[in-house]
Amino acid sequence: MRKILTAGTAVLFSLTAAACGGGGQGNQQAASSDMSQQASGQQMASSDSGMSGGQAAMGQLSVPDWMKVDKSDKTVTMDITAGESQADNGWNYNGYFNGDATIVVPEGYKVTINFHNKDQANPHSLAISTDKPPFPATFQEAHLAFTGAETPGSMQMNTATQPGQSASVTFTADKAGEYVMLCHVPAHATTGMWIHFNVSSNGDIGLQTSQS
Numbered sequence: 749m750r751k752i753l754t755a756g757t758a759v760l761f762s763l764t765a766a767a768c769g770g771g772g773q774g775n776q777q778a779a780s781s782d783m784s785q786q787a788s789g790q791q792m793a794s795s796d797s798g799m800s801g802g803q804a805a806m807g808q809l810s811v812p813d814w815m816k817v818d819k820s821d822k823t824v825t826m827d828i829t830a831g832e833s834q835a836d837n838g839w840n841y842n843g844y845f846n847g848d849a850t851i852v853v854p855e856g857y858k859v860t861i862n863f864h865n866k867d868q869a870n871p872h873s874l875a876i877s878t879d880k881p882p883f884p885a886t887f888q889e890a891h892l893a894f895t896g897a898e899t900p901g902s903m904q905m906n907t908a909t910q911p912g913q914s915a916s917v918t919f920t921a922d923k924a925g926e927y928v929m930l931c932h933v934p935a936h937a938t939t940g941m942w943i944h945f946n947v948s949s950n951g952d953i954g955l956q957t958s959q960s
């Protein structure tokens with residue numbers, strides 16, 4: 749029964765997204781806000797039924813303006829900024845933290861992440877990792893999900909991306925699964941600087957959030 753409801757909701761939101769597709773940013777924000785509330789309910793349902801959050805979340809995916817998709821070339825380029833919002837004391841990715849958002853890219857896509865550190869006080873980094881929360885205060889080593897999926901010098905304060913600086917990461921998402929985007933700088937991931945990063949096997953792509 750849940751699966752039927754989920755599928756129906758997915759169709760509904762596809763139609764909603766299509767209807768809003770030509771609109772400006774205001775429309776997109778309104779649509780994503782509605783989707784967030786739906787997502788919260790579905791995540792609870794998914795843990796009841798033992799399904800993975802990634803599977804249950806697929807119906808609410810929408811492509812944000814900071815994510816550019818080329819389906820013919822199988823590429824996705826995204827701008828991820830730390831410290832632009834004050835959420836989690838600035839230790840966030842585009843305002844998201846502590847697993848409250850899920851980025852989804854399709855298996856086989858070439859992913860480019862342009863990472864910007866707008867936090868005036870702290871260095872940050874970005875990696876796609878197979879680690880699961882809870883995260884250690886200090887990482888002994890990186891467990892990258894994909895070759896190259898890490899900003900330079902990600903593990904240390906003095907080598908990570910400094911305030912005002914940017915770094916670019918390119919990798920191929922060559923294995924479907926559920927991963928995380930996290931900051932390797934000591935104490936950052938454990939205090940919330942991480943979100944979900946899933947690689948879909950069915951072509952799904954976009955962002956799903958649980959913020960209300």
Ligand SMILES: [Cu+2]
Binds near residue numbers: 839933936
């Ligand atoms: Cu950080």
